[in-house]
Amino acid sequence: MSEVLSGKIREKTGKVATKEVRKNGEIPAVLYGLKDNLSFSVSPSNLKDILTAKGQNALIDLNLEGDKQRKVILKEFQRHPLRELWVHVDFLEVDISKTVKVSVDVHLIGKSAGEKMGGLVNQVLKSIHVECLPADIPQFVDLDVTKVELDQVLHVSDLSLSDKVKILHRSNEAVVTVHLEKVKKETTEEAVIAEGETAAAEDTSNAKEDSTKKES
Incomplete structure (x- = not known):
């Protein structure tokens, strides 16, 4: 099920225009569409609710005033260096019948046996690149490290994902290592x-x- 995000199309662009958008309490955004690109603004609270509930790879129904509804995913966002504010957000329009390539975070679960023996856990891959249909994009990937001993390595082949998701890495690529x-x-x-x-x-x-x- 897609999340719904509402926005207003911006006629004016540039630094002055985007500054005015932020002054009004909204986030300037750009949609990279299948046929055209659009500048618009969104509510910070609306976007925050979606990302909190579904993560950064959420499939979103974008409703812009005066425009058709579009299926989009978050492409990139910029945060304020000092404050918890979004400065700018980019979205990518998707065709739900065609695969997309995205980055998915890897979350480590548990404390490794090697770490309990004084070892250091090194997460080599904090995220992985995958390819799948927009509706099948995972929010994140869990990796259980509790049984990993000293000088052991977990590889991409140890990641568990749906058959609908293709991992775009070599199977022997290291994800986590544990060593003194x-x-x-x-x-x-x-x-x-x-x-x-x-x-x-x-x-x-x-x-x-x-x-x-x-x-x-």
Whole structure:
């Protein structure tokens, strides 16, 4: 089911016009259509409700005053660097019968066994590129890492998605790795080496003492 977003077509564009839109409490937006592009404005609260409920990959019914209803997805958005405000939003019109390529976030679930042993979890891929019909776009992808041990890797092949969604990555591409931090690893290795050297020195010392006793 699509979410509904209402907007007003903007006749004027440019910095002055977009500044006026923001001053009136709305977000300037651009629709990259199948045949034409449109400048318009939307309500921050309306957009926020949709993204909160369905995420950034929501399929949206865009209703613009004086225009036909269009199926769109969020293409890109810009936020204010200091305040929780949207500065600009771009939408992409889609044909629901044709596939689209989008980016989907990967969410890690649980605490890995390796992390509990002092390991560091490194999420190599925070999002993945997929291709599917607009109605089949996943909100995100969950990846359970609880059983991942030290020096283990989870790959793209470990991701679980619907058969309707094609992942645009190599199956052996790393998504998550778990390993000891370099400093800890070096310290551990140095401790092992030092322990070995101490044991060797003690063996040598004992051998010398035995030799001295025999000579005397």
